[in-house]
Every structure is written in structure tokens, then in C-alpha cells.
Amino acid sequence: GDSVTQMEGPVTLSEEAFLTINCTYTATGYPSLFWYVQYPGEGLQLLLKATKADDKGSNKGFEATYRKETTSFHLEKGSVQVSDSAVYFCALSERGGTSYGKLTFGQGTILTVHP
């Protein structure tokens, strides 16, 4: 079945540091890939997504590129802020009518940014 593996956390960085959170996936088909973010005490919200190979999703300074050859979708940000402290989830949704948009999530990576 489908699965998503994220780098283990927690990740602790100083403000303005460079961030990478690794994400690799296993899928039977050709999925869409997502990064969702969960701020403390809140629900998840979409950070960015990519629906086909070599697409780059970007939002709020975060970027991730859909790499089909390495089955990866690593999240990067050049300079993190304290306000980026949150839990980050990589997820996939299989293409095709029977998936109905079901999201398969990675285990989440807790990011803490210190001033």
C-alpha cells in the first residue's frame, strides 16, 4: 500500500537558519503530493502541493519539488522565523477514481524555531 516517510523530529533551529525536512513516498500509482502544517492547537492547513513530476510547490517562502525518480518531496525554507514553529506533515493522494482524495500522511515533523 501507499506510505509516506518523513525525517524524524523534533527539529530545533535558530531564527534565519535554513530548513530541510525530508519526505519520501511509496505509491502504486502517480500521486499528488502535499505539505500540510499544523500550528499549536489548530487544525491542519495546506502549505503547498504538487500534482505532477518536476512541479514545484511554493508558499510563504517554503518550497518543495516533486521528484518522481527519487520518490521524494523535500520541504525547504531559506530563512525560518519563530512563527514557523509547528508540525509539518507530508502527504500523498493517489490518482484515480477510487482514492476519493484520501490523504496518506507521514508521521509529522515537529519544528521549533528559537529567536
Next chain:
Amino acid sequence: DTAVSQTPKYLVTQMGNDKSIKCEQNLGHDTMYWYKQDSKKFLKIMFSYNNKELIINETVPNRFSPKSPDKAHLNLHINSLELGDSAVYFCASSQGGLWQETQYFGPGTRLLVL
């Protein structure tokens, strides 16, 4: 104006009780979902409805019964609550249940079974 809302936000109850969680979306979406987040933050799909019809039913104990009275509402009823049911339950919605669509999540319902 909240897009996906859930009630209650917190639910503390005893083992063996029956409880319900309600979800409403005002986005005009056709598809709604229930996810369970365990204590390690892992999220897993439970159910999905499209236009009031059940389309995803993962391996979930039959003590859990979703109900969709209309396409804007998806409720979750849990019978005979067990300690292992303690988790955060998230409702979500998407336009048509397609693989490339963004899902919009509610704020979650934190359930604690004592």
C-alpha cells in the same frame, strides 16, 4: 467566517459511554472526511462521504458510525467508548474528492476517555 467547524472542541468522558462529534462546512464542498490523530501526531483516514454517500470506510471498529444528513454536515458517533479512542479527531472537506484537491480541516475535537 469558519470554513470547517467542529463541536465540541474538547470531550472528556468515561469508558463505555456513547458520544457524538459534529462537523459542518460552509465551503459548498461535496466531499467530507474524518481523520484520527493519535498521541504521536500520526494521522489516519477513517471515513469519507461524497454527497451524503459513504465512499471510504477504512478498517475502523464498527463502534464508530458516521452520518451525513446533508452534504454540508458529517457527524461521527462513537458507541461504547474505550481508552484507545482517546485522540484528536479532525473533520475535513474538499471540492469533489479528487486526488489533486486541497482538503480543508476543522480545528479538531480532542477526545479523552477515562
